[in-house]
Amino acid sequence: METEIYVSDAKARMSTGIGLLGGSFDPIHFGHIKPSLQLAEKFQLQSIKLIPCKISPFKENIFTSAQHRWNMISIIAGSSELFEADSRELERDSPSYTYETLREIAGEVSDEITLFWIMGEDALLDFPKWYQAEKIMQCCHILVMRRPGYDVAKEAVTSEWLKPYMCDDKKKLNEKKCGYIYMTDVDLFDVSSTEIRQTIQSGEQPKFMLPGGVWNYIKRNNLYQESVN
Numbered sequence: 001m002e003t004e005i006y007v008s009d010a011k012a013r014m015s016t017g018i019g020l021l022g023g024s025f026d027p028i029h030f031g032h033i034k035p036s037l038q039l040a041e042k043f044q045l046q047s048i049k050l051i052p053c054k055i056s057p058f059k060e061n062i063f064t065s066a067q068h069r070w071n072m073i074s075i076i077a078g079s080s081e082l083f084e085a086d087s088r089e090l091e092r093d094s095p096s097y098t099y100e101t102l103r104e105i106a107g108e109v110s111d112e113i114t115l116f117w118i119m120g121e122d123a124l125l126d127f128p129k130w131y132q133a134e135k136i137m138q139c140c141h142i143l144v145m146r147r148p149g150y151d152v153a154k155e156a157v158t159s160e161w162l163k164p165y166m167c168d169d170k171k172k173l174n175e176k177k178c179g180y181i182y183m184t185d186v187d188l189f190d191v192s193s194t195e196i197r198q199t200i201q202s203g204e205q206p207k208f209m210l211p212g213g214v215w216n217y218i219k220r221n222n223l224y225q226e227s228v229n
Helices: 002-006 030-042 066-078 098-108 156-165 170-174 193-201 212-220
Strands: 017-023 045-052 083-085 114-120 141-145 181-184
Touching (some): 017 030, 017 098, 030 114, 030 141, 114 170
Parallel strands (some): 017 045, 017 114, 114 141
């Protein structure tokens, strides 16, 4: 039953676009998975790399080890024709900068491949502050999932920085390999890793929040029993 959730569309696997989704994945859940499936179909992505960070430049707290987070991501990738687990950031001792990751991946794929970095609209608000943000735009397009309550246009400084990159014509994403930020609508799954950790800490089961395989792994390893923030 769970496997069916992850199977990608055959047409998507024939395309030349690869999606890249980074994060702490502490734990990975349907809020990561379901919107990604929609993006893969909408933009005909042949795969999506799940890239767990080791040292986040933004988040101070990570509640499980790199190995546990990697194992949970591997459960998803092992049940999927779409998702791939990518360990490169876990193997670094330095902060997990998106630019460094993109530069490496761009050097590994063929010239026919277009890279799409995936983020939520909340993350886009801080994007101009990211390490080497301008150079990131030289490596990929960015797909931004709209989120209720966020409006980049209201943030004058951020909006001005982003303006040269913003694109409202999906066809333009096929005209060059990098440089556009495209806002798109997906059916967001309203769940967070924080909510899942708090649910587990309270003694309840996070039903419908994450795949059964990941939940079974969490139970077997007694994860998230103490920290809930």
